[in-house]
Amino acid sequence: QIPQLTYISRWAQSKCNSWNHCFSRGIKVAVVGAAGGIGQPLSLLLKQNPQISELAIQDLVDTKGIAADLSHISTSTTVKSFTGKEELACALENAAIVVVPAGLPRKPGMNRSDLLSANGSVAVDVAKAVSKACPAAMMAFITNPLNTVIPIAAEVLKQEDAFDPNRLFGVTSLDVVRAQTFIGEALGVNPQEVKIPVIGGHAGITILPVFSQCQPEYKVNSEQRTKMLTRIQEAGTEVVKAKAGKGSATLSMAYAAANFVNSILRAMNNEENVIECAYVASDVSEAEYFASPLLLGPKGIKENLGVPELDGCEEDALKLLIKQLIKDIEDGIKYAEC
Numbered sequence: 001q002i003p004q005l006t007y008i009s010r011w012a013q014s015k016c017n018s019w020n021h022c023f024s025r026g027i028k029v030a031v032v033g034a035a036g037g038i039g040q041p042l043s044l045l046l047k048q049n050p051q052i053s054e055l056a057i058q059d060l061v062d063t064k065g066i067a068a069d070l071s072h073i074s075t076s077t078t079v080k081s082f083t084g085k086e087e088l089a090c091a092l093e094n095a096a097i098v099v100v101p102a103g104l105p106r107k108p109g110m111n112r113s114d115l116l117s118a119n120g121s122v123a124v125d126v127a128k129a130v131s132k133a134c135p136a137a138m139m140a141f142i143t144n145p146l147n148t149v150i151p152i153a154a155e156v157l158k159q160e161d162a163f164d165p166n167r168l169f170g171v172t173s174l175d176v177v178r179a180q181t182f183i184g185e186a187l188g189v190n191p192q193e194v195k196i197p198v199i200g201g202h203a204g205i206t207i208l209p210v211f212s213q214c215q216p217e218y219k220v221n222s223e224q225r226t227k228m229l230t231r232i233q234e235a236g237t238e239v240v241k242a243k244a245g246k247g248s249a250t251l252s253m254a255y256a257a258a259n260f261v262n263s264i265l266r267a268m269n270n271e272e273n274v275i276e277c278a279y280v281a282s283d284v285s286e287a288e289y290f291a292s293p294l295l296l297g298p299k300g301i302k303e304n305l306g307v308p309e310l311d312g313c314e315e316d317a318l319k320l321l322i323k324q325l326i327k328d329i330e331d332g333i334k335y336a337e338c
Ligand code: LMR
Pocket: 105, 106, 112, 144, 174, 202, 235, 236, 237, 239, 240, 248, 249, 253
């Protein structure tokens, strides 16, 4: 009896320590597009976040089974399912954070911008629903083309008089995760120890890892640097090609998005110095929307930390990417007008 009791009490103790926020907050997170390739692993990761008391999973089909499955996991987060557009408003009601992986993925040969006609309506529908059901929620979009989807959502929120630039995010954390991974491999260090801002947007040349600010230092010759830049910018396409028609990055995207949501939650919980790169409404460059390091707080963006100091190559890359970004943003504004 005694060893068994000891084991149980030690197990309980360790769980209490790791779940120390278990019952301290009642935060609802809604996942829109929860049955998809990103939505399912994302929901699995969020179900394990002790800061989330309720997880609302919404999609056009299949949410009942996924919710039943998730609900058997022995964490304190309760899971509720919502099916179809008609249940979107209920899914969003009282949500503090709305994460949106909904939408179609790329096929080989497609650019992210080719998804505008298929996925633009996701931004419109979700922004409209949020403006009515939970206008104070933080919104984190994953849907592509992200450079264009965020301006669409912002325009719709403006039309609905519910736009708060500090609460609307395009999730670009996967670009940071990839930069950490590839640089970590190249330097032979743990990728978790690599700190690097990735700025601009989330497509091709608009993705700009700021190598000059990398910690530990990433000092290589220009050929190696160009190769690394291209690998990070084309990493999404690398996965699309490897999946050969069966979609784009899902697991790494879910990992990156779950980390981003966790950072929002930590900041909502008054933790200091929570910094994440994300694509947001911005005045730090000529582009109206731009990804840069952000200091997060209880109400979303507390301070935009702006464009980090750049070296000459990065300055040139920034000039080029701004042109592309402005075009992507104009496409979004036009889309929202129609
Ligand atoms: C990614 O970066 O993996 C995603 O944006 C999906 C894609 O189409 O590349």
